Amino acid sequence: MDLLSLARTVKDRVEAPITDVLAVAKVVTDPRTPLLLALSTVVVTPLYRAAFLASASGSGVLRCLAVRPCDLESLAEYLEVPEDRERLRTWLETGVRLGEFEVREGCYRLRSTTAKLLAQSGNDAVAAALEEIMRFHLPVLLDAPRMLKEGRRFSLDDQDGTVIARSSLALQGLVHEAIDRTLERTTPIRLLEIGCGSGAYVRHAARLNPRLTALAVDLQEEVAVRAADNMTEWGLTDRVETRQGDLRTLELQPQFDLVTLHNNIYYFPEADRVEVLERARSFLAPGGRLLLTSSCQGGGNLGLDVLNLWFEYADFGGPLPSEDELVAQLEKAGFADVRASRIIPTQPFRAFVGTNVQA
């Protein structure tokens, strides 16, 4: 090595760390760096985790891994991925990187407590709520200004009815309490449930009153089919008929002692609600009652605010009801003795009861 080369090497060795330090200093003192770091930690990483968990839950991967650790091949088989194992691996490895999964002896396992909890069947409503938030709430937050500009609205097809039917069971405790307070336990009862979702509340009513029989109806075909399957699984087909149907066009005699609408009054535009409630009343026998449960305006619940926003941007439905407005609409629809009651003090969730006194 000649002297000049030696000098150059020494100079390079000495300068490299200096250059590194300068580069680091430049990046660190960039005024955008703290914002980027804060965003990444506080906003982006939790969002990535939530999206990954929603996808792992919705695809069934969480449940699958909760039963036993799985290698890439068995997960590909489970997910019916015909080829392209490497892209599946990249997705799984992202889950590892996010701390939700881990790999041991070539098999993927659940790692985070959240992933383990979401995989439990008792937490299905919470897992579905996470999916609802990621798939349906985020688009309205992301696209509202663009939708306004383009005159675009969400339609019922933008919701997955079966996910909503599961997520809405997060309110189960509140709805059960409303049913417990209202349902006659010993006399034979004929129940009509409109917008039955999973059918879980008809099941609850049938358990409380062994002489109850019911017609459960839902607008969405796939939801009604799933509810009918549930009735079969729960051994209720001799007491409960389940079918697809729209409240606005149902042809039924005034034969029911109780009509229930749980968590769906906001599927109807505000201007149509009196008419909708009149129709619900027309199915009641004289003296029959309506039980309607719903989350209402106010209460400072951010999730409900975004749900409200979604319905504001949909081409069907309308905002969550306000308690006073809905009481007035029930009275206008001909119900007597209308009462709104709160179930627990902190929740903007109300049970509305009205009686059909007309023959």
Ligand SMILES: C[S@@+](CC[C@H](N)C(=O)[O-])C[C@H]1O[C@@H](n2cnc3c(N)ncnc32)[C@H](O)[C@@H]1O
């Ligand atoms: C948020 S989900 C609630 C499901 C169930 N009641 C519960 O609380 O778990 C609302 C349901 O109402 C149904 N629905 C909406 N409009 C309807 C209509 N016009 N007739 C019958 N069902 C309707 C939807 O298809 C959907 O399944």
